Amino acid sequence: MKYQAVLFFVLVFNLFASAQDDKPKLVVGIVVDQMRYDYLTRFYDKYGEGGFKRIIKEGFNCKNNHFNYVPTYTGPGHASIYTGTTPKYHGIIANNWYDKQTKKTVYCAGDSTVIAVGTSSNKERMSPHRMKTTTFADENRLFTQMQGKSIGISIKDRGAILPAGHSANAAYWFRGKDEGSFVSSSYFMKELPRWVKAFNFSRKIESYMKIWDTYYDISTYTESGKDLNEFEGGFKGKKTATFPYNLKKLAKDNMGFDILKVTPFGNSIVADFAIEAIKNEALGKDDFTDVLTVSFSSTDYIGHNFGVNSKEIEDTYIRLDKDLERFLKVLDTEVGEGEYTLFLTADHGAVNVPAYLKSAKIPAGYVARDERKEKFNKFLIDSYGTVDIVENISNNQIFLNRAMVKALDLDLEQVQKDIANAQLTYAHIYKVYTATTMSTVFFGDGIERLLQNGYNQKRSGDVLLVDDPSFIAYSRTGSTHGSGLNYDTHVPLLFFGKGITKGHTYKKTEITDIAPTISALLGISFPNFTVGQPLYFIIE
Template identity: 70%
Template sequence: MKKNIYFLLFALLLVSCNVQNKVYNQSYRDHVLVEPIQPKLVVGIVVDQMRYDYLTRFSSKFGNEGFKRLMIDGFNCKNNHFNYVPTYTGPGHASVFTGTTPKMHGIISNNWYDKVSDSYVYCAGDTTVQSVGTLNKAGQMSPHRLKTTSFADQNRLFTQMRGKTIGISLKDRGAILPAGHTANAAYWFHGLDEGRFISSTYYLKSLPQWVQAFNNSAVAESYLKEWNTLYDINTYTESGSDLNTFEGGFKGKETATFPYDLKALSKDNRGYDIIKATPYGNSIVTDFAIAAIDGEQLGQDSFTDVLTISYSSTDYVGHNFGVNSKEIEDTYIRLNNDIERIINALNTKVGKGNYTLFLTSDHGAVEVPSYLQSVKIPAGYFNRDAFKTKLEASDIFNYKAKDFIKNISNNQIFLDRELIKNYGLNLAAVQQAIVNLIIDYPNIDKAYTATSMSNTEFAEGIENLLQNGYNQKRSGDVLFVLDPAVISYSKTGSTHGSALNYDTHVPLLFYGHGIKKGSTLQRTTIPDIAPTMSSLLGISFPNGATGRPLEMVLD
């Protein structure tokens, strides 16, 4: 009897162990099965000078397969902002891909006064490298002034350099800064009398065969054609009248009105460069990006590749014609079609569900101030030359201010610190004296010293944005802010650079592999993009990243 009981207990124990083992094994298998699979390709798109309201304002003119597909089948962050100033192209592209602000990545503007060399430097300029694809100096560019890594750099490191990175834009800085330091290549468009995509010896010694083939295919020449509205101009009710006094236009044409004969106008407008200031600049970038997917075999192996695309024509058109022009409306209608082309190419060449795409902008833009004035909204223009003359003639501690000032640029004043020291003056006191002088100047709204930017932590407001854009080594001694809708620019066309919503509020759309469908009005910031992509890929954040992953976006 006892033997039977022991046998029964032993049998029950074996069954229990077997069941537990099966449960454990099933749990293990389930865990393995749900391990995240990385996308084969990440595509980062930056639309230069795209305000958020372009998505909604021109929505009725968009087909369903471009911007709308990204918004409906992807995730739309509707309250996305830059969290620093200045809102320029160089800092914008750097911030999107590094996940931080100029305070950390060091790209404080497109061009800035360098305190060490006592000269201006360009954010992507590099005389130590040579042009590839042209004899022109337009190829002497690299990311050497970018102080931190991009998420593309981190992906290259994570994959032991097996994952590729390719950067593409009309603008050199729009191709170079997003691609980061370790990119396989960055390509940008060189116009004038050449009309070709070029690079630099920072990346490669000669252009790959596929790039040479593209340049030799006369694609650029094919875009020297008539630019007229895609649809009947009378249906463009989301923009102002075609003939007005708020637009620049092209040399050789009396009015900034449709249509534009680009081939004829190119003679007086820097040859192939005229393409940049039309929607066709975006189209040729799309052509080249699709060629790059094939030429570089992007997304064709088990290592994630990164393709960065910057559409710059929107910026050129905005600067020339303004944000309320028929030209800007037509440019976005046509860009919608180019976005559709990119998505269709990705679906065909990489495979639907095998790639992740995000789309954002490097800054927005202000309505043309002269137009705002015409409808009784406060706005205006700031005369920098008059400001400089008045400031330099002022007295500071019984000295002419001119003696202390080395440079005024990017709404910053750079002082001669060595001279101030030799005079036995306190630097912070001189900075504050200048603040006290200029705060009463017309159209200057606020002014701050570098000492306050370094010694005080600002948690909110414009002071926080200024601090995030302030790089202690590269920025000036006094920072000033202009009144809302006041710019230092021509009286035609739009520009950007401020901490106001028209410059900071830009789109942020995620789409594809690993992305939820949905939207949010929760405030997000540009530095959040790179950590979100890093989290999706399971890689380290860029080394200077200050943003946070957007959990609500990731599936």
């Protein structure tokens, strides 16, 4: 019996040790800002073998992956990917939103209780405090007794902060203007580590202030529209949005180092910095799994400026592919090939420039907000004798002055319904729903389900508006996002590395499935409000 007990103990210990050995030393989450799924397929022949193609061929491709809420913005996107839940629960309902308690607009990562680190600017006072739930990086920190590191990196503060989580060791983002350096806040640290200071002083960032021309001969860029067209924004100081771009010359009129954000070199800077983080933070070097989150945000700035069908977007993805290749090579060398797990996805897609779609006879256009507002104000005066019954209109939501509704002895639910019915008669309003409906009626599919998943009782408005497909409130050049339509919801989802099987699926997956999948792979608790399900078929 004693022998059997010892044997049982040895078997259990070996199984535990084997499970520990099966864990990746490092999990890398990559988010490509504003990446439509079709960028994988449209530019596929232009990619090399070591970047996107390597991840696809050696990993698992979820080809029918979608966001399951509205609005599809950067802040909610990053939060949802890493928490495994939607704005309904994690609370990041937009990048900026109207706060019903303070009566002010707040920023998803803004935090006046902290100070900036690495810059004297007050604009970098940031933390994840408005995100109500944990990320899988948080859960990994808890599981490893804070031994596993969590570090977030991005051009955008929200792209670095929200994924890394509440308990992160560090989050770094890019401060442009006349500085051109990576910064953080006192939420994470008292001062920048020595290696970060060295990177900032190395002139590496300054070296990208150069000519941006196409990586290959522009005549071979047959997967995008003409270089000279009327659908692109461009840079101040240059008459046309056409290659090449002299960034050093244009920087003065385009907010200094901020111009790099709107070029592929912004992604290169992030890759450079992430590589330095892997080396200097010794990520993946011990027995505790570390988490590195990397968000490539320049793709979003470029899409907003030039549109999804531009030569600039094609060149950006060709260059991003090269950055991914060298990043993977560093992971192979520093962590070990087959010792890390990586996923790649996006925080949202984007609509094609409506003016371009109209030229192709596809229904599309622009919302005349001023005309809509004028008509709505007349309705408010006629119905309630004042426009002040509405406190704010933002993110396609109408916020009522509830104190005034009460003072006028009006029924809140009826006011919501009356406003919804009025809005539904306006040009290019597709659907309208009230907060009462979102709180009391369950929707299992369609745009209604996405609205409900994005509706947060404490933070969202009283009336939710949905514009016509491909109609946007935006400039007539460049692309944007935010809707629940496929061009905004359908994004890549690639898994690669240790513990991941090879293959692909057309089965519908959702962005909230990523966090529980990584958690299951690591054998840790799911983030505390996860609604997604582990994608068991991608795990070996």
